[in-house]
Amino acid sequence: MEIKEKNVTLKNGKAALIRPLMMEDAPTALALLQQAPAELPYLLREPGEMKEDSVHEVHMIGEHSDSPNHIQLGAFLDGELVGMVTLERMGEYRKIRHRGKFSILLKKAAWGVGLGKSMMSAIIEAAPTIEIDQIELRCMSSNQRAIGLYEKMGFRTWGILPRANRRTNGCTEDETCMVLAL
Template identity: 30%
Template sequence: MQYQKTITLRDGTPCILRGTNSADAAQVLSIFNLTHAQTDFLLTYPDESRMTVEEEQQYLAKSADSADSIEICAILDGRIVGTAGISAVGHLEKLRHRAEFGISIDKDYWGRGIGRALTLACIDCARTAGYSQLELDVVAENTAAQALYQSVGFAEYGRNPRGFRTRSGQWQELILMRMELN
């Protein structure tokens, strides 16, 4: 799937949103590891990433060629500062209407409108791909992300009080959210 759009951030800075490709692999891996080290709100720890640059190249190429999934990057001053994407929950007939959404942004760029822009881009792509439902999980303590998701139309449909267990042994409640796209 392809996507490209230039937006203006809250501070007036231009930001390019575009679908990733295999040439982005090293930067995408770098921003993945950085963002996963900056917050405890994401699914994995940076040291759990086992993907090589070559494997990331293959994954991004497959995503770029896909009709129902995409990885979008946010680029400021020639540097990837965040990524977001959608992928199928499953390809069986009873599941193919559902897509999952994920996002991560370098903490130095939080609060500038990049998260909203990437989220809206993924919603557009999910509609284009023909999905009728977009889903995500958000850590309950991540109130800023919850507010963003609610503001663009996601609604809570459940909670998992032991959704994540941190390395320090703490439980993190996950809020399950979804958006109907049609």
């Protein structure tokens, strides 16, 4: 089923567009993925860890733009791609195919005006189009901004995985595991 694009008005009065990413978005999506770890310390990958994976992910943008297992939406401000939100089926087996793995990133310059919330609403709304009715995520426990947003969208914490992340400076950090049943 086709996922429609959405025009949203942000808290600062600006307009943003949220729409499925397409093959032609791959170069800008790759640039966003490569730049993001330097300014967003809560992403899984650290700066310099992007090359192989990001190329793979950008291939996925083209291959999966009409996939039954994957939704990837981009957020655009003044025509520029500033954020991405993804929902990916956990697996093909019948027992788990209702579950989707969620991830989001947004350029820092676009934070705090409701765009993160709009991106989440859009992907939650789109989940039933690929028959996903449970959204799951994992988040570094110090990422209070993201956890605040997830709670606002109805997610609940079901567990904490101790020492799930180890930064290059050797410090470890717990991971908060959250779920939303639609």
